[in-house]
Amino acid sequence: MEKMRMNVLVCGGTGCIASDSEKVAKNLEVIIKARGYDKEVSVVKTGCFGFCEQGPIVKIEPDNIFYVRVGAKDAKEIVDEHIIKGRKVERLLYKDPEDNKPISRQEDIQFYKKQLRVALRNCGFINPEDIYEYIAAGGYEALGKALTQMTRDEVVEEIKASGLRGRGGGGFPTGVKWEITKKQESDVKFIICNADEGDPGAFMDRSILEGDPHSVLEAMAIGGYAIGADKGIIYIRAEYPLAISRLNTAITQAREAGLLGKNLFGTDFSFDITIKYGAGAFVCGEETALINSCEGKRGEPNYKPPYPAQEGYWGHPTCVNNVETFANIPVIITKGSEWFSSIGTENSKGTKVFALAGKINNVGLVEVPMGVTLREIIYNIGGGIQGGRKFKAIQTGGPSGGVLTEKDLDTQIDYNSLLEVGSMMGSGGMIVMDETDNMVNIAKFYLEFTMDESCGRCTPCRIGTKRMYELLNKITSRKGTMADLDALKQLAYMVKDGSLCGLGQTAPNPVISTMKNFWNEYLNLIKDEDHPRGEGKYVPKNKIGMKS
C-alpha cells in the first residue's frame, strides 16, 4: 500500500450512516479524485466515534481535526480548503456548548471524558484468570494497607466518609451498614456478596465478575476485616456459568498466593470465601430472601427488623453488599475517601455503571460520575436512538423503577433526583424506548415479570400483581373500561403500601409511572363508549375491582 499523506476518516457507525455519512464519504472520494489528490489522500470509513448526536463525523489525520455534522454538500469545502490549502473549515468544527468556541481536536471535546471508570477499571484490560495481572494493576494493595496500616474503625470511617452508597438498588450508605454490623457483639459474623443480578437488562455485576473477579474478593476481605467477619459468601446466579468459573479460579489463586486464608499479610486476620448458587428467583436479590436461599431454603424475604446486620445467616450478624459496591472499595482505600467524594453530587458520590439497552445505538456498559444527565448518557455516550427515531422514554431501575421522558432528560442523575422524578436508580439498567413502543405494553411486560417472580409470601404482592396483570391484559386487548383503569390505579397503590418486601413495594412502579406520563395511551385503549367526553364529566368509581 502506498504511503498516504493524509487520511480522511468518515464515521461508518450506525448513527452516522443513518445521518448519511456514506454519501459524505462518496462525495469526498469523488472530489479528491477530481482534484487529483487520490494518490496521497485516502478516505477511510471507521467504526463509531461514539458521538452520533453530532454525526456525520469526519476526522482529518494527521492534522487531528474533527468536523461534526458534515453534510454531503460540505465535502467540496473540506477538500478545497482543508486538504488542498491546509485551512480549517471553522463552521464545521464542534462548538463548546458552554462558551460556543469552536474546538478542533477530538481529545478536547468534553464528552470524550464523560465516562470515568472506577468499578470497571480493570474490565477489559487485565486477564481475569491471572492474579498477577491484577496485582500488577495495583490489586490487593488496598487489603494490605487496610490490614497493616489501618484499624477496623478507620476502615469503616473511610468508607463512611467516602459517601459510597449501595449500588444494587437500595442506595443505603455502605459505611453505615458496615458500622452497624461491626457494632454487633458476636464471635461469628458473615459478609455476603450479592451477585444475584436479576434485573433483566442489567449486566454490570456479571461483567465485573467476569472481567475483574479479584477486585470483589479483595473488597470482601477488607469488609470482613472491618466488620469482624472471617467468612465471606458470594451468592451468585446459576445462570452465570462463566462468572462462576472465573470466580472459582480467582479464589483458588488468591488462596495459593496467601491473599485468602489464614493470617493475611502476616496479621492475625484470617478470611476465606465460599460460593453459593442461586437457582433463578428474582426476589433473592432482597437481602433477607438471599440469606434464606444461602441456607438452602425457599428464597422468601423476612420481616425486618431484625436486620441481617443483627440476625442474618444462620442467625449471625451479616453484612450484604452488591458486586459493584464491592468493586469500588479497594480504590477508596488506596486513593482515600476525599478523592472518592470529590466525584458525584451532594448526596450521591462516585460513579455508577449503567447498562444501556433497547432502542439505542451503542448498547453497552457505561460508567459515569453521578450527576451527569440522561441526555448526555443517551446522546453523547449512547450514540442516540436507533434508526434516527424519536426518543420516547427510558426505564431506569428495571421492574422496580419507572419511566422518564423528554422532560427529565436534563435531570442530573443520582439516587435522590431519580426518586423525585418518579423512578429509581435500581441496579443501573437503562432501557431506551422510541416512539414506536407502546407504554401500556411495557408496563404489562414488567408486571408479568414481577407477578411471576412474586414469591407468594404476602398477599398484596401475590394476588395484587396477578389482579393488576389481568386488568392490564383486559385493557391491552381493548376490552377495558374506565372503571378498570380506576381499579388498576387503586390496586397499584395498595400493592405498593401493603407488600412485605421491596419486590412488592416497587412492583406497581412501572404502572404508576406510565399512567402518570402516558395517560393518553391508556385512554386510547379504552372502549369508545366509555371514553370520557371532555374534562370533568367522568366520575371515577371508588370500589376496587368494580367492573362495568
Place this chain on the structure above:
Amino acid sequence: MQIKSLEELKKIKEEYKDRVRLRSQVEGTGDQTEILVGMATCGISSGARETFNAFIEELAEEKLDDVKVITVGCVGYCHSEPTVQVNIKGQKPVLYGNIKKENVHELIEKHIKGGEPVKRFILSTDFEIV
C-alpha cells in the same frame, strides 16, 4: 508463593507491572506484542471464542511466537462485540470492534506484521480510568 507483607506484594507488582502497564492509556513499553480479546459472556456469544482461536491458529502458523493472545473481560462496548485490543511496543494501544474470525487475518497482516492499524475497525474509547 505466599504473600505475607505489603512489601512482598509491591515487589510482585513491580515484577509484573511491565506485563500489564495499564493497557488503555499508556504507550506499550514491554517487548511483547499483545492481543487482548474481550471474552465475557456477551463477547463469547458474539463469537469472541472463534476470534480468539483464529488468532492463536494463525499466529502459530505464521510462527509469530512473541505475540501473546490474552483473555480479558468486557470493556462494555456490547454494540461492537467481539472487541480486540492490540498493544505493540511504542504504540498507543488500539481498540478494535466487530472483529469476527474472518477479520483476524487482515489484522495480523496489516497491524501485527505491518504495524499499520486497520482503521475501519477502530473504536474510539471515551472513558478515563482511575
Place this chain on the structure above:
Amino acid sequence: MTKPQAISVTEPTGEEFPKEKYDELGKFIDGMETTKGALIEILHKAQNIFGYLPRDVQLFVARKLGIPGAEVFGVVSFYSYFTTKPRGKHTISCCMGTACYVRGADKIIERIKENLGIESNEITEDGLFTLKDVRCIGACGLAPVVMVDDKVYGRVKVEDVDDIINQYRK
C-alpha cells in the same frame, strides 16, 4: 413466562433411573463437609446427573438428608432453574429480558411456539425440543437473542426462526 409447573406428586414418574445415578448423587452428598444449608447445591448436582428432578429423585434427596419430602419439593418448585419434567434433546431458550422485549422478542417466541406447537416449558412430541423463556442471558447488544443449547443466535428476525429450528431437525 415461567408458568407453574404441573407436577403430580402421586403419579409414578414412569421412568426408571439406573442405580449408578443414585449412587453418584449419594456419593456427592456423603462427601460434603456438612449438609446444613446445602439443599440447593445438592439439587443442582441432582439435576446435573438426572437432567431433571422427578418425584423419585426428590424423595431420594429427602430421605438422604432426613428431611420431609415436602421441604425438598418446596424448594424445587420455588426456583425456576429446577425442572421436574424431562428435557428435549435440544433446549431452545428465547431471551425475554427487557432489552430483547423492546426489540421484539415477543414476536420471536410466538413464532417459535407456532413452529414447535408447544408452549413454554413444554417438550415437543418427538422429544427433540424443549422451549424455555429465559430472563436475560446478558447479550443485550445482540437483542433479540435466541439460544439453542449453548449456541447463541443474535439479532434474530421472525423470518429467521424456522431456519434456526430446522438446523436441529436433521
